Every structure is written in structure tokens, then in C-alpha cells.
Amino acid sequence: MHELGITENIVDIALAKAGEAQATRITQINLVIGELSGFVPDCIQFYFDSFKEETIAQQAVLHFEVVPAQLRCRDCAALFMPQDTMWSCPECLSQSVEIARGRELYVESIEVE
Amino acid sequence: MKKIEVIQNVLEANEAIARRNRELLEKHGILGINVMSGPGAGKTSLILQTIAGLRDRLNVAVIEGDVASTVDAEKVQDEARAVVQINTRNMPESCSLTAAMIESALKELPLDEVDLVLIENIGNLICPSEFALGEHRRVVISSLPEGDDKTAKYPLIFVDADVVIVNKIDLLPYLDFDLAAFREAVRGLNSEALVLQLSCKTGQGVEEWRSWVLEQASLNRSGR
Numbered sequence A: 001m002h003e004l005g006i007t008e009n010i011v012d013i014a015l016a017k018a019g020e021a022q023a024t025r026i027t028q029i030n031l032v033i034g035e036l037s038g039f040v041p042d043c044i045q046f047y048f049d050s051f052k053e054e055t056i057a058q059q060a061v062l063h064f065e066v067v068p069a070q071l072r073c074r075d076c077a078a079l080f081m082p083q084d085t086m087w088s089c090p091e092c093l094s095q096s097v098e099i100a101r102g103r104e105l106y107v108e109s110i111e112v113e
Numbered sequence B: 001m002k003k004i005e006v007i008q009n010v011l012e013a014n015e016a017i018a019r020r021n022r023e024l025l026e027k028h029g030i031l032g033i034n035v036m037s038g039p040g041a042g043k044t045s046l047i048l049q050t051i052a053g054l055r056d057r058l059n060v061a062v063i064e065g066d067v068a069s070t071v072d073a074e075k076v077q078d079e080a081r082a083v084v085q086i087n088t089r090n091m092p093e094s095c096s097l098t099a100a101m102i103e104s105a106l107k108e109l110p111l112d113e114v115d116l117v118l119i120e121n122i123g124n125l126i127c128p129s130e131f132a133l134g135e136h137r138r139v140v141i142s143s144l145p146e147g148d149d150k151t152a153k154y155p156l157i158f159v160d161a162d163v164v165i166v167n168k169i170d171l172l173p174y175l176d177f178d179l180a181a182f183r184e185a186v187r188g189l190n191s192e193a194l195v196l197q198l199s200c201k202t203g204q205g206v207e208e209w210r211s212w213v214l215e216q217a218s219l220n221r222s223g224r
């Protein structure tokens, strides 16, 4: 699995931000994860539980906001949800589409004391 | 309790290194191709076929990624201008190459003597699609024995591909692989991808792939 390095990044980002704010405790880390992203929340949670030990994030809760996939037509700019694996535009039937949302993985915010 | 806005891409660290790798390749006029597929679809075979036909025209270096073992590096050893083996077993990401691994591999290559770097990623259809390496082009191989439903199960890797190769086409008479349906499904995910059917065993269709590589190498040299 490839969530180990990613989870380390998440903890590093949270600790750095908390440090800047001179917080003494991180209570929650809010993550945004795209439906199409290859990362599995359970795996991130699993590694997080070992990384958080002996840091100010020790009692932090990970919160995942899952973003549904959304595609954009390159020809008519329509936004739509993909239907199975035929990603064509429902408006103009073009097959030239790109992912507008659903691939992201970022730390949205942290809650500290 | 206080909420602090962060908005920071978790993959940014990898992407920053990938950008540096790409700049380094460009400084030396090198084209980088990331070769991805599930286990055993034919990455090493395609790399060998590529070098065999282009050796007189391009100096090819290979970066071999594997969870363990050096068997693939040994296979390409005598053919390539240079080979670097990366074993990911003890690394944080063992299921994909990452930009940091490529950064250290590039340090071991004689960059001034190389025109093309072929990177054999870890045999896996999920994880490599998340990690940019600094490559210029992405190739995904799907082989007939794997079945024609790989696009449905692993869409993301096809979405980012510049070329999708359907390998082991010599086995078509023995398998129920619906070529038309597969090509249609690839087009549905990625209408710009070039789809090439070939056999690394018989050599059928390989010439078309080599022409594509040559064309990309010359586009790259002219700075596009």
C-alpha cells in the first residue's frame, strides 16, 4: 500500500501548521479526498494511529470529506457525473472530457487548542 | 478550540521533486517515459523490444522498479546504455515508484550520453497513477490474459495515459478478449490516447510503437 508516505506527509503538514499557531494540541485533522483518488481512508487511518503517538496530534481525530467525481466536457464545458466507464458528455456527446473534481487529496484544515 | 485553514496538497512534496526531475531531463535533452501495467503484462518485454529496434538511433537508459529482486535489471543490462535498479520493499511506498526514487536513480545515470530514459514502474494498476515521476509521457500496457475489463476496474491509470498498449495480441485466437469493446472503453475514458495492439513475442505491431517513441524523442529535442 502507498498510504504510508502520504500519511507521514499529512502528519507533517498538520504539525507544521499547529506549530506556527503555537497550539498545544491538535484535536482534529480535516482531509478532503476525491472519490477517484487511489488512496484508501482506512489505510490512512491505520498509519495515522501509529504516526500520531508522542506528538501533539496524539488525540487527534481524522475526518474525511469524500468528494464525488465530476467531469468537464472540453468541447462545451458542461459539468457532469461520470456514468460507469464511458465518460462522454451528456450535453453534446463529446468524448473529450477531463476530471474536474474527484482526484484531490489535501489537508483542508486542522482544529487545535 | 480554534480552526486553522490549511488547504495543502498531500502529494505536493512528490510533485515538487517530479518537476525538478523533469527539468533535469530537459537540461540534458532527454525524453522520459513511464511504463506502467499490472504484473506480467509485458513492461520488461516492451522495453527490450524498444531498445532492440532503436539502439542505432537513440541511447536508451532504463530505470527498473521492483518490490524486490534484480531479474528485470539483469535482462536489460546488456541491451541498455545504462540500467539502475530500484527496490521498493523497504521504502514508504512499495507499490509505486515515486519522484524521490527517480531523483536518486538519475544521479547514477550518465545523463550526457542518454537520449531516452524508460522507467519500468512497479507492476500495479492503482498506485502508480498517483505519483508523478517527472516523466514526459505515460504508457499503460494491458495484456490479453488479464481480460478486457481493466478499464472498468482501474480507470485512473488509463485517464492519464498518452499511449495504451494492448500486448500479447498473438494470444487472441485462444482467449475471449473483446478488442473492439476494450478500445471503445479506453476511448470513453481518454479520447486522446493512442491505442496500439502488438506482441512483444512475435514483434507484430512493435514497429508502430517504435515510430511513436522516435517521434516523441524528436519533439522533445525541439522543445515541445
Ligand SMILES: Nc1nc2c(ncn2[C@@H]2O[C@H](COP(=O)(O)OP(=O)(O)OP(=O)(O)O)[C@@H](O)[C@H]2O)c(=O)[nH]1
Residues within 6 Å of the ligand: B037, B038, B039, B040, B041, B042, B043, B044, B045, B046, B072, B122, B123, B167, B168, B169, B170, B171, B198, B199, B200, B201, B202
Ligand atoms: N505470448 C506472449 N507472451 C508475452 C508477450 N509479452 C510478454 N510475454 C511474456 O509475459 C511474461 C511477462 O512479461 P514481462 O515483460 O516480464 O512483464 P512485466 O510487466 O515486466 O512483469 P513484472 O515486471 O513482473 O510486472 C513473460 O513470460 C513474457 O515472455 C507477448 O506479446 N505474447
Ligand SMILES: [Mg+2]
Residues within 6 Å of the ligand: B043, B044, B045, B072, B120
Ligand atoms: Mg518487468
Ligand SMILES: [Zn+2]
Residues within 6 Å of the ligand: A073, A074, A075, A076, A077, A078, A089, A090, A091, A092, A093, A094
Ligand atoms: Zn459537451
